[in-house]
Amino acid sequence: MTDEWMQLIIEFTKSDYLTKNLVCPDCRENDIEYVYVGDKETNIGYLTIWCNQCRNGVQICRVSIPEGVRRLDFDDLESIKMIPAIKLK
Numbered sequence: 001m002t003d004e005w006m007q008l009i010i011e012f013t014k015s016d017y018l019t020k021n022l023v024c025p026d027c028r029e030n031d032i033e034y035v036y037v038g039d040k041e042t043n044i045g046y047l048t049i050w051c052n053q054c055r056n057g058v059q060i061c062r063v064s065i066p067e068g069v070r071r072l073d074f075d076d077l078e079s080i081k082m083i084p085a086i087k088l089k
């Protein structure tokens with residue numbers, strides 16, 4: 001993962017998991033989206049965060065999913081399929 005995307009994730013967590021003020025490190029567009037995918041019981045999963053314009057993004061594995069965030073369950077395959085294919089940075 002590049003330092004710029006790492007920085008974006010830090011800003012994301014600091015701003016209560018809101019993306020409205022985030023700017024893509026690669027194309028500079030303000031169109032960042034995320035979703036957590038995880039297990040209902042353990043609340044452990046992964047975070048995918050990406051830019052809707054250039055489709056670059058990052059994935060962070062084995063995170064504890066915070067409260068109140070956009071999330072999907074591991075077994076919700078139909079919804080997981082809706083996550084766009086991203087180029088991992």
Ligand SMILES: [Zn+2]
Pocket residue numbers: 024025026027028029051052053054055056
């Ligand atoms: Zn972008």
